Amino acid sequence: MGFNNGFEHVRLENKWKKLRIQYREAGMSEEAIQEMYNFDVQVVNSEQRYYRHSKDLAFNDADTEDTHSNDRYEEAILMADTYRETKSRFTWIGEIEDERLLSALEKLKEEDLKILTLYAYDGYTVTEISKVLRCSQPTISIKIKRITKFLKNFEFDAMD
Numbered sequence: 001m002g003f004n005n006g007f008e009h010v011r012l013e014n015k016w017k018k019l020r021i022q023y024r025e026a027g028m029s030e031e032a033i034q035e036m037y038n039f040d041v042q043v044v045n046s047e048q049r050y051y052r053h054s055k056d057l058a059f060n061d062a063d064t065e066d067t068h069s070n071d072r073y074e075e076a077i078l079m080a081d082t083y084r085e086t087k088s089r090f091t092w093i094g095e096i097e098d099e100r101l102l103s104a105l106e107k108l109k110e111e112d113l114k115i116l117t118l119y120a121y122d123g124y125t126v127t128e129i130s131k132v133l134r135c136s137q138p139t140i141s142i143k144i145k146r147i148t149k150f151l152k153n154f155e156f157d158a159m160d
Helices: 004-027 030-054 069-077 088-095 100-107 110-119 126-133 139-160
Strands: none
Touching: 004 030, 030 069, 088 100, 088 110, 110 126, 110 139, 126 139
């Protein structure tokens, strides 16, 4: 699918010959008509830019002129990614790029993940977490230290 800029502008002008007459008969001011015309010109120009900067993906098409370029483009856009499903409220874990840290986080219990999410991701204080989870501040502090120690130890163990 291509874009013929000249053809589109001719088509726009032909359309606007009729529209100008209709808008004048309806009592529109010349300034308002010109603003609407300018908007339509911007839309056509935007479409032209889109087509100019888009690449048609015809990888297996024998008629493709620049198959080497298409091969390089295909190679650039295709990548293997490891998909990891995480529990919905812990989706931030899926954004972690460090594989060792990600593996460690996936081994945590749901309660530990909830505390870690509230503390590290949502920015809650120990006092706020204790209120949310209805337990004492010292308990939350101990759990946060235990989680931190686990993550640090897991990272070092994974390096061995």
